[in-house]
Amino acid sequence: xxxxxxxxxxxxIGDRLNGSRCGICGKEYFRPRDxxxxxxxxxxxxMEDIDLFYEKGELEVxxxxxxxxxxxxxxxxxxxxxxxxxxxxxxxxxxxTDRLLADTPIDPSSFEGREVVPRFxxxxxxxxxxxxxxxxxxxxxxxxxxxxxxxxxxKPRKEYETPGIVGYGVYTSRFRIKEGTIERSVPFIDxxxxxxxxxxxxxxxxxxGVDPLLVAKVYVGSESNPYAVKPIASKxxxxxxxxxxxxxxxxxxxxxxxxxxxxxxxxxMFKDAAALVYYPTVRNHYTMVxxxxxxxxxxxxxxGGELDFFVGYGGSAFIFGMNDVIxxxxxxxxxxxxxxxxxxxDQEPHPRHGGRFTGxxxxxxxxxxxxxxxxDKLRLQPSDVNYFVSHQPNLAFPVKVATELGFKxxxxxxxxxxxxxxxxxxxxxxxxxxxxxxxxxxxxxxVMVSYGSGAGSDAYSxxxxxxxxxxxxxxxxxxxxxxxxxxxxxxxxxxxxxxxQGM
Amino acid sequence: MxxxxxxxxxxxxxxxxxxxxxxxxxxxxEAWLKASLSAGIERKNLDAAYIADYFLQLxxxxxxxxxxxxxxxxxxxxxxxxxxxxSALLNACNGIQAGRYDVVLVGGxxxxxxRWDKIRDDLMLLEDPWSYYAGCTPEANHELMLRxxxxxxxxxxxxxxxxxxxxxxxxxxxxxxALKNEYAQYQRPITLEKVLNERQKAHKPLGLYDxxxxxxxxxxxxxxxxxxxxxxxxNRVCVAGSASATDYVTFPARExxxxxxxxxxxxxxxxxxxxxxxxxxxxxxxxxxxxLLEMVSLEDLGFAKRGMAWQFINDSRKDYQGFYRIxxxxxxxxxxxxxxxxGNPLGxxxxxxxxxxxxxxxxxxxxRQVKTDKDLRYGCVLELEGFGTKAYVHIxxxxxxx
Numbered sequence: 001x002x003x004x005x006x007x008x009x010x011x012x013i014g015d016r017l018n019g020s021r022c023g024i025c026g027k028e029y030f031r032p033r034d035x036x037x038x039x040x041x042x043x044x045x046x047m048e049d050i051d052l053f054y055e056k057g058e059l060e061v062x063x064x065x066x067x068x069x070x071x072x073x074x075x076x077x078x079x080x081x082x083x084x085x086x087x088x089x090x091x092x093x094x095x096x097t098d099r100l101l102a103d104t105p106i107d108p109s110s111f112e113g114r115e116v117v118p119r120f121x122x123x124x125x126x127x128x129x130x131x132x133x134x135x136x137x138x139x140x141x142x143x144x145x146x147x148x149x150x151x152x153x154x155k156p157r158k159e160y161e162t163p164g165i166v167g168y169g170v171y172t173s174r175f176r177i178k179e180g181t182i183e184r185s186v187p188f189i190d191x192x193x194x195x196x197x198x199x200x201x202x203x204x205x206x207x208x209g210v211d212p213l214l215v216a217k218v219y220v221g222s223e224s225n226p227y228a229v230k231p232i233a234s235k236x237x238x239x240x241x242x243x244x245x246x247x248x249x250x251x252x253x254x255x256x257x258x259x260x261x262x263x264x265x266x267x268x269m270f271k272d273a274a275a276l277v278y279y280p281t282v283r284n285h286y287t288m289v290x291x292x293x294x295x296x297x298x299x300x301x302x303x304g305g306e307l308d309f310f311v312g313y314g315g316s317a318f319i320f321g322m323n324d325v326i327x328x329x330x331x332x333x334x335x336x337x338x339x340x341x342x343x344x345x346d347q348e349p350h351p352r353h354g355g356r357f358t359g360x361x362x363x364x365x366x367x368x369x370x371x372x373x374x375x376d377k378l379r380l381q382p383s384d385v386n387y388f389v390s391h392q393p394n395l396a397f398p399v400k401v402a403t404e405l406g407f408k409x410x411x412x413x414x415x416x417x418x419x420x421x422x423x424x425x426x427x428x429x430x431x432x433x434x435x436x437x438x439x440x441x442x443x444x445x446x447v448m449v450s451y452g453s454g455a456g457s458d459a460y461s462x463x464x465x466x467x468x469x470x471x472x473x474x475x476x477x478x479x480x481x482x483x484x485x486x487x488x489x490x491x492x493x494x495x496x497x498x499x500x501q502g503m
Numbered sequence: 504m505x506x507x508x509x510x511x512x513x514x515x516x517x518x519x520x521x522x523x524x525x526x527x528x529x530x531x532x533e534a535w536l537k538a539s540l541s542a543g544i545e546r547k548n549l550d551a552a553y554i555a556d557y558f559l560q561l562x563x564x565x566x567x568x569x570x571x572x573x574x575x576x577x578x579x580x581x582x583x584x585x586x587x588x589x590s591a592l593l594n595a596c597n598g599i600q601a602g603r604y605d606v607v608l609v610g611g612x613x614x615x616x617x618r619w620d621k622i623r624d625d626l627m628l629l630e631d632p633w634s635y636y637a638g639c640t641p642e643a644n645h646e647l648m649l650r651x652x653x654x655x656x657x658x659x660x661x662x663x664x665x666x667x668x669x670x671x672x673x674x675x676x677x678x679x680x681a682l683k684n685e686y687a688q689y690q691r692p693i694t695l696e697k698v699l700n701e702r703q704k705a706h707k708p709l710g711l712y713d714x715x716x717x718x719x720x721x722x723x724x725x726x727x728x729x730x731x732x733x734x735x736x737x738n739r740v741c742v743a744g745s746a747s748a749t750d751y752v753t754f755p756a757r758e759x760x761x762x763x764x765x766x767x768x769x770x771x772x773x774x775x776x777x778x779x780x781x782x783x784x785x786x787x788x789x790x791x792x793x794x795l796l797e798m799v800s801l802e803d804l805g806f807a808k809r810g811m812a813w814q815f816i817n818d819s820r821k822d823y824q825g826f827y828r829i830x831x832x833x834x835x836x837x838x839x840x841x842x843x844x845x846g847n848p849l850g851x852x853x854x855x856x857x858x859x860x861x862x863x864x865x866x867x868x869x870x871r872q873v874k875t876d877k878d879l880r881y882g883c884v885l886e887l888e889g890f891g892t893k894a895y896v897h898i899x900x901x902x903x904x905x
Contacts, residue, residue: 014636030633031755061654061760063646065638069624072638080638082755084649091755093631095638104708108650123636132813137637 007131010123012250014135015198015239017052017118019090028090029058049247052092053239054151054202057083057116057143059094064101074189074503081108083116083139097121097138098145098174098188100364100489107487112303115142120198120239121190125503132226134235135181138190145174145487147476151202154209158330159283161410163274163474164328164462166286166321167208167471170434171199172314172421173480175489176437177209177496179309182395184422185482186491187294189499193224194232196291196315201240201428204288204317207475208324215242215319216285217276218254221265221426224293228346231258236290262342263391264452265426266291266316270460271332286321296502298350307353310394312422316430317403326468327437327446330461333374335366342453353453359397362455365393367401370457371449378461382406385461386444389432391451393423401449414439415448433462435479442466507739509599510732510902512606513542513725516858519846520688521616522719527556527563528575530721531612532856535576538608538723543735550604552582553591555611556850561625562618572610587611588722588853589747589886589895595726596745605728607743612721615849622717629889631753644754644890645793646708651760652799653815656810667708669817671698673794674712674843676823681840683871686855688718688846713794715842722854732902740861743881744777746770752892763796763891766803770885774895779881781805784898786835786863786873787883788856791842792890800885801827804896806834825873835873838863853886857897860884 012018013031020029022036023046029036032281036043062081065072072078079096096111097119115137123133142148144352172185173196187196197220205212218240220233235258237243243254259265260315266289295311298304328330344351354362367390375381388407392398395418402412415432424431429450436446444464451457491499515537519531525533531554539545554572559565569582585591588611595607615622626641634644652658658666675695681687693712702710725749732739748768751757757764772782789804791797801812807829815829826833839845839859842852860882862868873879884897 010632010636014633035718061647061650063643063650063708064706065640065643066707067623067640067642068638069627069635070621072622075638079651080640080643080647082760093634093637093639093753093755103706112650112654133636135636137633139810325748488862 004131006271007133011134014137015120016241017136018090019050019052020047021050022046023048028086030090030092031400037150050119051332052085053136055085055118056148057085057118057139059111059116059139060084060091062096062111064106071126072215074125074165079106079111092137094137094139096140097190098140100491100495103124112502113149114412116140117142117146117148119146120195121197122192122503132194134194145485149206149476151206153211155398156163156281158325160325160328162328163277163320163322164325165318166324166326167202167204167210167440168317168434168437168481169200169207169475169477170314170316170482171196171203172432174487175499177493178490180308181424182419184312184455185314186496186499187502189455189503191294191313192226193292193294194226194235196294196313197222197232197236197290198235198239200290200292200315200317201236201288203238203475203477204319207471208319209474210286210319210321212287213244215254215288216282217273218242218288218290219257219259219266219269219273219291220292221259221261221269222292223260223262223265223344223425224296225258231256232292233258242288260455261456262452263425264450264456264458267429267448267450268334268452270318270320271329274329277321283322286319288317288319290315290317291356291430293425293427295423295425296344296350299497304350304352309353310423312424314421314424314431316427316434318430322369324467325465326471327462327464330445330463332458332460333370333377334372334456334458335370336456337366339455341455358453361455363393363397363451366455366457367449368405370459371405371451374447374459374461380461382411384445385411385447387415387436387446389429389436389446390449391429392416392418392432395419395488417479429481437468438478440464440468442468465483508743508900509596509726509728510739510741511724511861512727512732512735512739513538513544514723514858514861515541515788516686516722516800516855517720518686518869519691519718519720519848519855523616524777527565527612527614528571528655530614530719531610531723532575534610534721534723535608538725542725544606544725546576546578548606549576549578549580550606551598552610553585553595555588555591555853556584556613557586558613558615558625558849562614578890586850587888587893587895588851588857589884589897592724592726592742592853592857592897593745593747596742597864599726599728605731607726609645609726610721610726611851611854613850614719615848616719618903633755642709642714645795647754648760648799650707655761657712665817666813667690667835668695669813669820670713670794670798671695672816673791673797674698674799677791677837677841680838680871681844683869684839684845687840688716689840689844691857706835709795715792715847718743718846718848720846720855722851722858724854724857738865739902740864740899741902742897743830743900744773744779744896746776747893747895748772749893750891752889754890757827762799762803763887763894765891766800766885766887769804769894769896770804773898775784777898777900779898782832784883785875785879786838786860787817787827787885788837788839788859789841789885790887792847792887794843796887797837797841801829804885826895833875834893838868838871853884856884856886857899860899864899
């Protein structure tokens with residue numbers, strides 16, 4: 001059984017890797033301290049806060065752990081060692097994550113001396129009913145899949161008339177399963193929808209240059225929150241330090257909420273997030289919308305197992321504001337009906353779905369309706385639109401709906417990412433949108449239509465601004481890098497099921 | 504100035520290993536009976552008791568050890584619980600030297616095999632929680648220390664192979680010594696190949712035979728003031744030096760990670776107290792929780808120069824005669840088989856170490872008796888808690904050399 005106060009304190013320090021620096025002698029400590037052991041009493045009140053969350057470390061020495069202690073056995077073998085930061089001023093213990101180690105010898109010196117990035121992950125396995133412990137003492141090598149990126153805030157230059165997207169980030173894991181023409185991202189065993197949400201949010205902050213202190217609200221849409229009751233958004237707000245922080249209490253002045261509407265849980269909040277920053281007293285602030293899912297599916301031989309051919313893993317985060325906008329929201333339209341094409345009852349581990357009904361009347365009716373109504377409202381023809389992206393449960397549906405709406409391949413192919421990541425549920429159409437934003441030019445018009453079972457669609461029209469070009473340099477972890485990467489690891493079906501199950 | 508030192512007037516121990524049928528109380532009772540018999544004292548002679556254990560709370564749901572001991576002895580004297588045996592002994596020495604007590608029981612007991620499937624998790628209580636959270640194991644820090652050592656001294660190629668063989672030799676040597684120790688957990692010889700094969704099979708720098716086992720066992724000493732000791736025994740061994748030191752529990756946060764700073768400090772202070780030089784020590788029991796710790800302790804305590812201990816161990820390999828030859832001087836190390844082969848029931852371990860040195864100093868070690876040119880006068884015991892977080896050094900002297 002885990003203890004609530006201990007979990008709170010450990011994750012409060014460990015998720016962010018908080019520490020202190022002596023303002024007198026510069027000595028650094030992992031974990032906050034009120035005074036420096038060297039300088040003693042005179043350092044009271046002179047200790048500065050540091051954290052290692054966005055820093056780059058060096059794996060100094062390591063060894064392979066083959067027989068972990070009981071809570072770590074699901075990780076299998078892993079590399080464990082000592083990571084130093086700031087040229088050896090502070091050292092922490094660490095585990096290399098995102099590695100499936102075969103039963104072959106490792107040469108520690110092939111890892112030692114290499115740069116590593118802290119990663120926010122599950123700490124170890126606990127009972128199903130317990131609080132999920134997390135920590136950022138998991139690391140990946142900086143020269144592999146996930147790069148180290150500095151985080152700095154940029155002073156906004158321009159206020160726009162219309163609210164829009166000011167930055168975004170997409171996180172998918174290093175593991176893939178490839179079956180036929182479809183590749184799908186698979187979480188490592190210590191990942192879940194919470195860790196992907198934090199990763200995506202972190203990447204969006206890096207890209208936007210927005211001061212996290214100015215984020216007024218975070219929405220997290222997911223249908224695979226490992227908790228039935230307890231928001232993912234509170235974890236995101238705490239780890240990313242969104243809003244003003246009350247350091248004495250460790251409380252953030254920010255609103256945070258989880259939303260659920262199957263695969264449109266995140267996109268339905270885009271307009272709310274945009275509307276909030278349009279409110280007079282919130283105009284200098286920002287809002288963040290995250291769509292995250294470790295998309296669930298029953299094993300193939302069970303009811304609902306058809307989904308197991310398509311589910312992916314990943315998160316996307318979009319920051320909305322009035323300043324330094326990269327894509328203005330030109331308009332939106334949502335539609336809803338009570339169509340039960342896909343559902344998961346409370347305490348059921350896997351969703352069910354309505355077979356052929358998921359296409360017609362569910363997916364096609366709602367996507368077409370929302371798209372057509374929006375274009376009608378804005379008096380748009382397909383030729384006025386540069387890119388079209390819709391929810392992507394498979395390859396056939398988005399292609400069919402785009403074609404029926406009159407869009408051509410060069411309009412819808414750039415956003416079609418399902419063959420690379422699988423259906424990332426709440427992250428699906430947002431990842432498509434991110435792929436387009438990665439390549440779009442100023443003044444391009446993008447129409448995005450999400451779909452959530454149950455059922456409904458949100459259609460948005462976005463106009464790209466010229467700020468998109470300069471902000472691009474701030475994000476190395478693009479969709480392209482996550483697709484074309486020599487460090488991707490392809491795994492077999494059994495490994496996929498095991499990793500997806502988590503620890 | 505030589506002070507009058509407390510003396511060990513009696514001692515007893517159980518065999519180490521798995522004691523499936525015996526609860527901890529039975530083990531300590533067995534050790535106590537032997538100790539009281541050898542000291543020729545009765546329970547009523549005891550002024551105080553110090554009892555050491557790490558995990559009885561977890562393994563046997565015993566939270567107030569003193570109460571169990573009181574019930575067992577039907578005594579109501581002051582009793583205190585410590586973790587390591589050496590800590591109990593140090594406290595008992597302090598009590599006697601302060602003039603508070605005359606005869607003190609010092610005991611240690613552990614029952615690790617009762618929690619076989621969870622004991623490695625329990626052992627993580629001896630490391631810092633953050634290392635545990637990051638995935639540390641009871642063995643991992645030993646291997647990291649070895650990596651630090653190899654890197655610091657730039658050991659590679661043929662030298663690295665020699666170092667690895669030297670470490671394996673420590674396990675071979677300790678098993679060989681334990682053959683002559685009736686109380687030892689493992690009384691079977693192992694070969695160098697076996698140690699190396701286990702490492703290779705596991706693809707690990709240190710393998711199964713590099714680490715001390717999990718054990719049950721108990722040890723008891725009767726400590727007495729110099730005046731009282733004289734009445735009880737002629738063949739006394741006194742505690743000439745007794746010191747401890749501490750270090751950060753977080754291994755990655757320590758300044759030097761190629762040895763244990765606390766060991767060096769404790770040794771310096773114990774030698775000072777005993778008014779001896781490191782070269783006066785003729786036989787020593789080191790805390791070989793791993794073969795690596797036996798090696799680096801030789802450096803920590805000042806017997807070998809930093810970065811050199813493995814060479815001396817390797818040199819003794821070919822014609823091993825029971826000792827390491829370091830800088831031309833013979834040093835007997837872990838003559839009872841060390842933690843590796845004698846066993847490592849944490850709370851009782853230090854008692855077995857001291858038991859061995861006392862036995863040697865009394866010349867009663869039988870087949871494994873060390874044979875020095877000069878008379879055997881001084882022995883030394885190093886015990887660690889939590890991978891060097893605490894270090895205890897005791898220097899023992901035959902009382903006829905006072």
